[in-house]
Amino acid sequence: MTRTEPRSAILGTGSAVPSAVVTNDDLAKIVDTTDEWITTRTGIKERRVLEEDKAASDLARLASERALENAGLEVADLDAIIVGTCTADYQFPSLACVLEAKLGAKDVFSFDVNAACSGFLNALSVADMFVRSGRIRKALVVGTDVLSRFLDWQDRSTCILFGDGAGAAVLGVSDDDRGILSARLQTDGSYAETLYVRAGGSKRPATVETVENREHSIFMNGKEVFKVAVRSMEEISRRVLGEAELCVEDVSLVVPHQANRRIITALAARLCIPMEKVIVNLHKYGNTSAASIPVALDEVRREGRIAAGDIVLLNAFGAGFAWGAAVIRF
Numbered sequence: 512m513t514r515t516e517p518r519s520a521i522l523g524t525g526s527a528v529p530s531a532v533v534t535n536d537d538l539a540k541i542v543d544t545t546d547e548w549i550t551t552r553t554g555i556k557e558r559r560v561l562e563e564d565k566a567a568s569d570l571a572r573l574a575s576e577r578a579l580e581n582a583g584l585e586v587a588d589l590d591a592i593i594v595g596t597c598t599a600d601y602q603f604p605s606l607a608c609v610l611e612a613k614l615g616a617k618d619v620f621s622f623d624v625n626a627a628c629s630g631f632l633n634a635l636s637v638a639d640m641f642v643r644s645g646r647i648r649k650a651l652v653v654g655t656d657v658l659s660r661f662l663d664w665q666d667r668s669t670c671i672l673f674g675d676g677a678g679a680a681v682l683g684v685s686d687d688d689r690g691i692l693s694a695r696l697q698t699d700g701s702y703a704e705t706l707y708v709r710a711g712g713s714k715r716p717a718t719v720e721t722v723e724n725r726e727h728s729i730f731m732n733g734k735e736v737f738k739v740a741v742r743s744m745e746e747i748s749r750r751v752l753g754e755a756e757l758c759v760e761d762v763s764l765v766v767p768h769q770a771n772r773r774i775i776t777a778l779a780a781r782l783c784i785p786m787e788k789v790i791v792n793l794h795k796y797g798n799t800s801a802a803s804i805p806v807a808l809d810e811v812r813r814e815g816r817i818a819a820g821d822i823v824l825l826n827a828f829g830a831g832f833a834w835g836a837a838v839i840r841f
């Protein structure tokens with residue numbers, strides 16, 4: 512197949528997680544749970560929680576600086592900053608604008624995309640469009656979330672699942688065969704209230720009552736999310752592979768969203784991809800939402816697990832419901 516338009520490639524990655532570790536045993540002291548339940552139902556052993564005096568943009572800044580360093584580029588080389596997050600520092604302006612100032616970037620445009628756990632894939636896909644269209648040459652793509660600030664620490668069904676983190680990738684024009692071969696996004700808004708934060712938005716602004724009712728933290732029907740997640744990620748993964756004219760056997764590595772080990776193993780089984788090719792790091796960080804894919808991608812890159820020419824499949828699923836997948840040749 513002849514290529515008619517430029518492709519975008521990941522030129523560097525970086526990540527950052529808070530230093531404070533919260534173990535399952537720590538959680539068992541505050542809610543009625545056990546390390547055994549959390550481990551067998553989710554695979555999570557511990558998660559990181561951001562210091563009180565820090566915000567999502569602080570983690571994003573660290574991850575971004577590391578990605579730029581890995582790419583051998585300066586902030587001045589960037590044309591755009593696109594951040595996937597649902598836990599920005601403020602209701603507005605965007606975290607991307609706050610990050611832009613923290614990085615000292617000039618002459619860029621920056622904005623957030625909110626697709627919850629699929630945030631990084633959405634941001635990557637948008638950045639890919641800008642690069643491929645020729646409008647920009649280099650974009651910083653970030654996935655960051657600090658869900659610890661939106662958890663009900665009395666609700667054992669949700670507070671055990673999430674952690675904080677940030678991951679970043681620098682995207683630029685590819686001058687060879689490397690790059691994003693296909694990316695696809697999908698949503699089904701009829702599930703909006705299956706996984707959401709009830710209050711704090713325009714529908715139900717903060718009042719004494721909403722705070723007293725603990726409506727500013729995550730509500731989730733976990734079973735429903737689980738079921739739709741596996742099915743949807745399998746479908747969209749097959750579609751992006753098909754669009755890239757590849758089959759599952761061509762995949763060197765899968766970097767899935769890290770929500771639950773059982774979701775990941777079920778997905779791998781349905782795709783007939785052996786678990787040796789599937790990256791799982793949720794035992795260390797829990798579900799870091801938009802950060803989970805770029806954090807895992809950065810870890811495997813630093814561990815030297817991605818070789819030139821490798822085909823890497825990314826897939827995510829989260830609130831919305833919003834899901835997506837991308838297939839990249841490194």
Ligand code: UT7
Pocket residue numbers: 543544545548549552553628667668669671706732733734736737740768770771774798800828829830
């Ligand atoms: O990124 C996307 C966002 N979220 C997800 O992807 C999450 C998807 N869902 C899941 O990962 C799973 O549904 C959970 C891990 C959230 C729950 O696992 P489950 O196997 O679906 O358990 P369940 O909700 O059906 O609960 C089973 C039992 C219940 O007790 P009863 O009613 O059977 O007596 C719960 O009350 O486990 C109880 N339970 C717990 N027990 C100990 C729920 N949470 C806990 C807990 N410790 N932390």
